[in-house]
Amino acid sequence: MRIMEKVISAELNFSSIDSKDYLKDIESVLELIKDSELEYSIGVMSTTVFGSKNKIIGLIDTIYESMDEQCGFSFHINISNLCLSCASDKG
Secondary structure: OOOOOOOEEEEEEEEEOOOOOHHHHHHHHHHHHHHOOOEEEEOOOOEEEEEOHHHHHHHHHHHHHHHHOOOOEEEEEEEEOOOHHHHHHHO
């Protein structure tokens, strides 16, 4: 029997601070999110990801390490141990 990992959610808001091309930086972050194989929802001000805690923490680390080499930034992260979009899946 396979044990299902609990699904959590995280709201990610990345803001480039000292960049010559902030739109390129945001696109780079969105590509990292898309490549993560996590479920995600892109909004106007932030992106929400859904998945296992380890995969989400891994994505956050990947974004930080990748973007730390490209620009100064502010990275706001709001993590919930509940996945509200998954609540309807439980019936």
